Amino acid sequence: MSEGIKKFMFMNTKAPYGTVYALESLEVVLISAAFDQDVSLAFCDDGVFQITDNQKTDGSGMKNFSAAYKALGDYDINKIYVEKESLEERGLTMDNLMKLTYEDEDDDWAEKTSMYLVTRAELADLIDEQDVTISS
Amino acid sequence: MATISVEGKDLEVDEEGYLVNLDEWFPAVASAMAVIDEVEMEDDHWDIINFLREYYEEYQIAPAVRVLTKAVAKKLGKEKGNSKYLYQLFPYGPGKQACKFAGLPKPTGCV
Amino acid sequence: MAKLHIVNKSPFERNSLKSCLGKSKEGSTILLIEDAVVGALKGTVVADDLSSAIANKNVCVLGSDLNTRGFTEAEILDGIKIVDYAGFVDLVAEHSNVQSWL
Numbered sequence: 001m002s003e004g005i006k007k008f009m010f011m012n013t014k015a016p017y018g019t020v021y022a023l024e025s026l027e028v029v030l031i032s033a034a035f036d037q038d039v040s041l042a043f044c045d046d047g048v049f050q051i052t053d054n055q056k057t058d059g060s061g062m063k064n065f066s067a068a069y070k071a072l073g074d075y076d077i078n079k080i081y082v083e084k085e086s087l088e089e090r091g092l093t094m095d096n097l098m099k100l101t102y103e104d105e106d107d108d109w110a111e112k113t114s115m116y117l118v119t120r121a122e123l124a125d126l127i128d129e130q131d132v133t134i135s136s
Numbered sequence: 137m138a139t140i141s142v143e144g145k146d147l148e149v150d151e152e153g154y155l156v157n158l159d160e161w162f163p164a165v166a167s168a169m170a171v172i173d174e175v176e177m178e179d180d181h182w183d184i185i186n187f188l189r190e191y192y193e194e195y196q197i198a199p200a201v202r203v204l205t206k207a208v209a210k211k212l213g214k215e216k217g218n219s220k221y222l223y224q225l226f227p228y229g230p231g232k233q234a235c236k237f238a239g240l241p242k243p244t245g246c247v
Numbered sequence: 248m249a250k251l252h253i254v255n256k257s258p259f260e261r262n263s264l265k266s267c268l269g270k271s272k273e274g275s276t277i278l279l280i281e282d283a284v285v286g287a288l289k290g291t292v293v294a295d296d297l298s299s300a301i302a303n304k305n306v307c308v309l310g311s312d313l314n315t316r317g318f319t320e321a322e323i324l325d326g327i328k329i330v331d332y333a334g335f336v337d338l339v340a341e342h343s344n345v346q347s348w349l
Binding site for chain 3: 014015016017018019045046049052053054055056057058059060062064066089090091092096
């Protein structure tokens with residue numbers, strides 16, 4: 001890894017809509033992408049609800065910001081970790097989540113998955129590797 | 137609140153000239169803003185504006201310049217997907233100025 | 248007349264749903280709104296508690312808040328009713344009083 005690049009992980013632990021944490025964190029993530037750091041995202045606890053598929057906000061009048069997660073690949077953010085135990089506790093599987101992908105510039109723009117299902121213990125290891133962890 | 141007058145309609149804009157109600161946009165809004173900024177609108181400008189509107193429609197965010205550049209390179213070719221070309225079209229910045237013309241909010245992370 | 252209990256916090260993060268379930272009487276109504284709607288999902292760690300409540304209480308969930316979070320009727324526990332905003336207002340009118348659990 002080159003000089004000056006740090007490993008940043010944004011940990012998303014809160015449900016979207018009820019509070020503003022998820023939206024604010026997403027904005028910070030998109031801004032941070034401008035600084036060419038090694039950025040990853042983790043979704044655990046109620047944070048897994050941020051990336052559920054088929055969010056429809058017409059009835060509640062909230063701004064539906066879930067589509068913006070699909071742009072993360074364009075921002076070269078392609079390491080997105082989802083904690084297995086958090087899904088299970090909430091009756092969810094990866095099938096309930098959006099399919100977040102990126103296009104690999106070095107492989108003729110092939111579309112590849114950005115999402116990795118990890119156990120709580122594996123997430124602990126990933127957190128341990130980071131230079132900076134920002135939790136919200 | 138400031139307004140911009142387009143074809144007899146007074147549309148609200150913020151202190152930096154961005155549309156307040158994004159769904160009030162129609163192509164003449166871009167043309168009117170271009171006149172104010174002294175930009176002569178040609179097909180190349182519209183290509184970028186249309187691209188930005190499609191991007192916003194799909195992702196609900198205005199893309200960062202870096203993202204815009206890469207995406208334009210992929211869609212319209214490398215000779216257009218570079219910041220020199222984009223800055224020639226939009227001298228105040230492809231992020232800030234083109235997004236304004238396109239009726240999008242200011243890109244996240246743009247100061 | 249029975250009470251309407253409103254819960255708006257995720258049961259996976261706060262104990263307000265658990266607290267409400269334990270301190271509400273038979274025949275009362277429990278309405279899940281905002282971040283609490285995910286408590287109505289099948290297969291969660293709170294599903295057993297909810298199922299017990301459904302047996303003797305009227306459990307409802309606000310449909311638009313459920314849809315906002317990406318879920319529909321098919322994914323929630325049997326016996327939980329979906330209400331819209333008009334239904335919410337009816338519930339408030341039908342009950343003697345309302346308690347919000349924070």
